Amino acid sequence: MDSLATGSTALPPPRAVPVTTEALVRATRRRQRREKIFAHAVLILGILIVVFPIWVALVGSTHDAGTLGRGDVPLLPGTHAVENYTAAWNQGGGRIATGGAGLMLLNSALMAVLIAVGKIAISLLSAFAVVYFRFPGRNIAFWIIFITLMLPVEVRLIPTFQVMVNLQLTDTMTGLVLPLIASATATLLFRQFFMTIPDELAEAAKLDGAGPLRFFRDVVLPLSRNSIAALFVILFIYGWNQYLWPLLIINDKSLETIVVGLSKMIGTGDSQNEWNTIMASAVLALLPPVFVVVAMQRWFVRGLTETEK
Structure with missing residues (x-):
């Protein structure tokens, strides 16, 4: 009535524009595209x-x-x-006398393989004993193994070196590898994996007359192959990168590893360094770990992403 009295016309309320499904899909795709571009930009920057x-x-x-x-x-x-690369392979680099990178790479590869295989073998057996055998002090034994994780290498360095001296294992590959093949971390990981194996498999093996070693060989090991492969990659790189213990235990240049050799090549001043052969030796030192990671990438990823872990 007021609008009629004043002679004005009332405006209709604004109508909401309907949002179609196609518009929503386009907006979602644009947002996903922006997020993907940002994620790829961050990844590319990290790679660079x-x-x-x-x-x-x-x-x-x-x-x-x-x-x-x-x-x-x-x-x-x-x-x-x-x-x-020829000079680095045959003679090494730098002014300080070192062996050729070829010999040092061989020593490092042998040490890394022995450390990885030894750690996996001992950890498999110790974890199998802790999980599947019932004996007094089983939990105490496991916790003693676990507590060694809290002891850094530097704490054990002097007593371990003294043991190697008493056993006359200095300047030997045995002395280089033996103190490093025990692994509480691998034992813990294998123990956790073995606990996910159904008890019915162990009972079925007993009914078939299989002893502990046969059960370990025919059932446990095949189920653990992905975990073994993943740990092999990690432990190989761990052994390859060892510096402090080889520097302490090895004085014989024929047993020198590539990591120790590279540190000796650098010397004490820039004027003494032959950076071209040093960098060639460093590039050669990168190749074996990269090869192991690439060759075992499929099993490495499976071992880390299994749903049972």
Whole structure:
């Protein structure tokens, strides 16, 4: 009535624009595309940060000592790759006398394989005993193994070295490997995995007349192959990167590892370093761990992502 009295016309209320399903789908796709682009940008940035030092070492290994000695850091490969890698393989690098990178790589590979295989073998047996055998003090034995995780290597270094001296195992591959093949971490992981194996399998093995060793060989080991593969990769890299213990126990250059050799190649001052052969040796030192990770990547991922863990 008021609107009629004043002679004005009432405006209709605004109508909501209907949002179609197609518009929602387009908006969702745009949002997902932005999130994917951002995620890929972050990943690419992380890859560049990690790969750039490796690229510098790779490029530096293809230039002569004079170019790197002047402080130049080329970003493109040079023409001295063959001679640098040949010198690194046969003679090592730097002014300090070291063995060739070929011999040091062989020593490191042998040490890493022995450490990984030894750790896995001992951890499998110890975890199998703790899970499947009933004996007095079983839990105490497990907790003693677990407590060793709290002791860093430096705490055990001097007494372990004294034991190796008493056993006359210095400057030997046995002395290099033996103190490092016990692993509380691997024992704990295998124990947790064995506890997920159904008890019915053990009972069925007993009914079939299988003893503990046959049950371990025919049932437990096949079920553990993915875990073994994943741990092998981790433990191989652990053994390959060992520095402090090989530096302490080995004085014989024929048993020197590549990690210790690289530290000795660098010397005490930049003027003494032959960076071209040092970088060539560093690139060679990267190849075996990369090969192991790439070759066992499928089993490594399975071992870390199994639903039972």
